[in-house]
Amino acid sequence: MTHSIISGIVATFDRDNIDTDQIIPTEYLKSIKKFGFGDFLFDGWRYLDEGRLDMTSDDRSKNHDFILNKEPFTNSEILLTRDNFGCGSSREHAVWALRDFGFKAVIASSFGDIFYNNCFKNSVLPIELTKEEIKHLFEICSTSPTSFEIDLVKKNIKFDGESCYSFNVKESLLDRIINNLDDVDITLKHKKHIEAFEKTRRNQRPWLFDYSN
Amino acid sequence: MPFTLYDKLWNEHLVQTDDADESLIYIDRHYLHEVTSPQAFEGLRHKKLKPWRLDANVATPDHNVPTDRGNGFDAASIKDEVAKIQVVELDKNCNSFGIHQFDITSNKQGIVHVMGPELGYTLPGMTIVCGDSHTSTHGAFGCLAMGIGTSEVEHVLATQCLKITKLKNMQVNFNGLPQRGVTSKDIVLHLIKLIGTAGGTGHAIEFSGSYISSVSMESRMTICNMAIEAGAKVGLTEVDSTTVDYVKKHANLSDSMFNKASEYWKTLKSDPDANFDKTINIDVSEIKPQVTWGTSPEMTIDFDAAIPTEEDVDDESHENLSLAKTYMGLNDSKTLQDLSFDRIFIGSCTNSRIEDLRDAASVIKGKKVSKDITEAIVVPGSGMVKAQAEEEGLDKIFVDAGFLWRDPGCSMCLGMNPDQLKPYERCASTSNRNFEGRQGNLGRTHLMSPLMAALTAINGKIIDPSS
Numbered sequence: 001m002t003h004s005i006i007s008g009i010v011a012t013f014d015r016d017n018i019d020t021d022q023i024i025p026t027e028y029l030k031s032i033k034k035f036g037f038g039d040f041l042f043d044g045w046r047y048l049d050e051g052r053l054d055m056t057s058d059d060r061s062k063n064h065d066f067i068l069n070k071e072p073f074t075n076s077e078i079l080l081t082r083d084n085f086g087c088g089s090s091r092e093h094a095v096w097a098l099r100d101f102g103f104k105a106v107i108a109s110s111f112g113d114i115f116y117n118n119c120f121k122n123s124v125l126p127i128e129l130t131k132e133e134i135k136h137l138f139e140i141c142s143t144s145p146t147s148f149e150i151d152l153v154k155k156n157i158k159f160d161g162e163s164c165y166s167f168n169v170k171e172s173l174l175d176r177i178i179n180n181l182d183d184v185d186i187t188l189k190h191k192k193h194i195e196a197f198e199k200t201r202r203n204q205r206p207w208l209f210d211y212s213n
Numbered sequence: 214m215p216f217t218l219y220d221k222l223w224n225e226h227l228v229q230t231d232d233a234d235e236s237l238i239y240i241d242r243h244y245l246h247e248v249t250s251p252q253a254f255e256g257l258r259h260k261k262l263k264p265w266r267l268d269a270n271v272a273t274p275d276h277n278v279p280t281d282r283g284n285g286f287d288a289a290s291i292k293d294e295v296a297k298i299q300v301v302e303l304d305k306n307c308n309s310f311g312i313h314q315f316d317i318t319s320n321k322q323g324i325v326h327v328m329g330p331e332l333g334y335t336l337p338g339m340t341i342v343c344g345d346s347h348t349s350t351h352g353a354f355g356c357l358a359m360g361i362g363t364s365e366v367e368h369v370l371a372t373q374c375l376k377i378t379k380l381k382n383m384q385v386n387f388n389g390l391p392q393r394g395v396t397s398k399d400i401v402l403h404l405i406k407l408i409g410t411a412g413g414t415g416h417a418i419e420f421s422g423s424y425i426s427s428v429s430m431e432s433r434m435t436i437c438n439m440a441i442e443a444g445a446k447v448g449l450t451e452v453d454s455t456t457v458d459y460v461k462k463h464a465n466l467s468d469s470m471f472n473k474a475s476e477y478w479k480t481l482k483s484d485p486d487a488n489f490d491k492t493i494n495i496d497v498s499e500i501k502p503q504v505t506w507g508t509s510p511e512m513t514i515d516f517d518a519a520i521p522t523e524e525d526v527d528d529e530s531h532e533n534l535s536l537a538k539t540y541m542g543l544n545d546s547k548t549l550q551d552l553s554f555d556r557i558f559i560g561s562c563t564n565s566r567i568e569d570l571r572d573a574a575s576v577i578k579g580k581k582v583s584k585d586i587t588e589a590i591v592v593p594g595s596g597m598v599k600a601q602a603e604e605e606g607l608d609k610i611f612v613d614a615g616f617l618w619r620d621p622g623c624s625m626c627l628g629m630n631p632d633q634l635k636p637y638e639r640c641a642s643t644s645n646r647n648f649e650g651r652q653g654n655l656g657r658t659h660l661m662s663p664l665m666a667a668l669t670a671i672n673g674k675i676i677d678p679s680s
Binding site for chain 1: 229231233234235237239241248249251252255256260262265266268276277293295296298299302313314323332333334336338339344345346359360361362363364367368370371373374376377380391411412414415441444445446464466470471474475477511530532533536537548627628629646648650651654672
C-alpha cells in the first residue's frame with residue numbers, strides 16, 4: 001500500500017517543548033499492545049478526570065475548551081506546533097497515540113530526536129519548518145478551521161490553494177512511509193555483513209561476548 | 214585525521230553506510246525493561262524471528278514495580294492488575310526467548326541504568342541501547358549509549374544493529390572547583406538552563422574539563438543521564454583511570470581479559486585537535502545549587518533567585534511562562550524559598566546511587582523530617598545500592614529522621630507505580646523530569662540534588678545549603 005498525499009484539518013498547539021508525557025501519560029504505557037492509544041492522546045489536557053487503560057473517551061469527563069474536543073478538530077489529521085515537539089521520554093506510545101487518533105503528520109520548528117525517529121516506524125510524518133514559516137502557518141490557522149495538503153513526493157505543504165512551503169526529509173525515511181516498509185526486513189537483507197562484522201568483533205574484543213555476572 | 218570520542222565509537226561499530234547516509238551500527242549491549250519491550254517481542258513472534266545474539270541482552274523490571282515490596286514479594290503480588298500483566302509478560306518473554314533477566318525477586322534487580330554498570334554489563338567502548346531515553350547514562354563509561362523506541366528495540370533484538378544517522382559533535386567543558394553544596398546534579402541542571410531542552414538536539418554531547426576528570430563515575434553518570442534533558446540522546450565522557458578502576462571493581466572479567474581490554478579502553482578519548490561542531494565552556498565555580506521552578510527542565514534557577522516574570526522573557530515565551538507558573542501554583546510567589554513542600558523523593562536513574570544516598574544522609578543525621586512534609590521517601594537504585602547503604606548504616610539515618618526506606622525501582626520519577634503525587638502536591642525530587650503530571654496527575658515537581666532534597670525534607674522549605 002502506498003500513500004503520497006496527506007490532506008486534512010489542522011489542529012494547532014501553540015506552545016514549545018510538548019513532551020511525550022503530555023502526548024501520552026505514563027499510566028497508559030502499561031498496555032502490552034501496539035494499538036488502541038488514540039483515546040488517551042493528550043490525556044491530561046483533553047479530560048478533566050483521571051483515566052485508566054480500561055476506559056474509553058466516552059467514559060471520561062471532557063475538557064470542552066481543548067482543541068481536540070471541538071468540531072471539526074475531532075477529525076484532525078495534521079498537528080501544527082512550535083519548537084521541540086516530542087522531547088523527553090523515548091516512549092513510542094506517543095506516536096502510536098497520534099497515529100491511532102488519526103494524525104498523519106506533525107509540523108513543528110524542531111523535534112525531539114527519538115520521537116522523530118519513532119514517527120517513521122509508524123507512518124506519521126514529522127515535518128520541520130523554520131520558525132518564521134511556522135509563525136505564518138499559525139496566522140493562517142488562527143481565524144477558522146483550516147486544511148492543509150501535504151505532498152510526500154513533491155515534499156511540499158499547500159496551505160492556501162496555490163501557496164506552499166517545501167520541506168526537507170531524508171528520502172529513505174520518506175520511502176518507509178510512502179511504501180510502508182519495515183526496517184527489520186530491510187536490515188536482514190544485509191545479514192551476511194552483520195555476521196562477518198560480528199565475527200571480527202568477537203576476535204578483537206572478546207570481553208564483550210558471553211559475559212555474565 | 215583527528216577524531217572525537219563519538220566519532221571513534223561510531224567508526225568502531227559501523228557495519229555499513231548506505232547511499233542515503235543511514236548507517237547500520239552494531240550494538241554490543243541491549244538493556245530491556247517491562248514497559249517498552251512487550252510489543253517488540255510480539256513483533257519477533259509475528260515475524261518468526263529469534264533474538265540475534267542472546268548474550269547481548271539483559272533485562273530487569275523497574276518502571277512499574279512497587280517499592281514497598283518487602284520479603285517474599287513476586288510478580289504475582291503486584292496489586293495493580295495492568296502493571297502485573299506487564300511484569301509477568303517480561304518474565305514470559307525472557308523465559309521463552311532465553312534472555313537473562315534479573316527479575317523482581319532477584320537481590321540484584323534495580324533501575325536498569327543503575328543495575329547495569331554496577332554488575333559490569335556496561336563496559337567502556339560499547340554501543341548500548343535500551344527502550345528508555347535515560348540510556349545516555351552509560352555514556353559516562355566512554356560508551357555510545359542512547360535511548361530508542363520500541364520498533365528499534367525489535368530491530369536490535371532481530372538484527373543486533375541499529376539503523377541510524379550520525380549525530381553532530383558538541384563539547385561541554387566544565388572547569389573549576391564547585392562551591393560547597395553544589396553537586397553534579399546542579400551542574401547539569403545549570404547547563405540545561407543555559408542551552409535549553411533543545412540545545413543539544415541532533416548532537417552527541419561530550420562532557421569534559423577538569424571538573425569531569427575530578428569526579429566519580431556516579432557523578433559522571435548523573436550528568437550523562439540528563440544529556441537527554443538538554444535534547445541530546447547521547448552524552449558521554451572519556452575513559453580515564455577513574456573509569457578503569459570502577460570497571461575493575463565491578464566487572465566479572467579475568468585478569469588477562471581485563472588487561473587486554475584496558476589497553477583498548479585507554480584509547481577512548483577525543484584526539485587533542487578533534488573538531489566539535491559546537492563548544493561550550495562553563496566555569497563550575499560560579500554555579501549555585503539549582504532548582505527547577507516550571508514544567509520543563511530548562512525552567513531552572515539558582516535556589517535563591519527570583520522566579521521569572523513576563524519581563525524576563527521575550528514576547529513569544531509569555532504563553533509558556535504563564536502556563537507553567539499557573540500549573541506550578543507560583544502566581545503569588547517571588548522565590549522558590551517562599552514555597553512549602555509536601556513530599557520528598559530521593560531516587561531515580563539520575564540520583565539513586567550510593568554517592569547520592571551518602572550526600573543526602575550527610576545533612577540529615579540526627580535531624581527530623583519537617584512536620585509539614587506528608588511523606589519523604591528514599592528509593593535506592595538497585596539491590597546492590599540498597600545492600601551497600603545498609604552496610605554503611607545510611608538506612609538507619611534516613612529512617613531515624615522519618616524517611617521511608619524503600620525497595621529498588623523507578624518509583625516516583627514517573628507516576629507509573631503506586632509512588633505518586635496527589636493533585637497539587639509539591640515535591641522536592643531528585644529525578645530528571647518536571648513535566649506536567651510526570652509524578653502523578655496535577656502534581657508539582659521541583660528537580661534538585663539529593664543534598665537539596667534532603668535539606669528541604671528537614672526544613673519543609675528550600676534553604677541555603679551553605680548556611
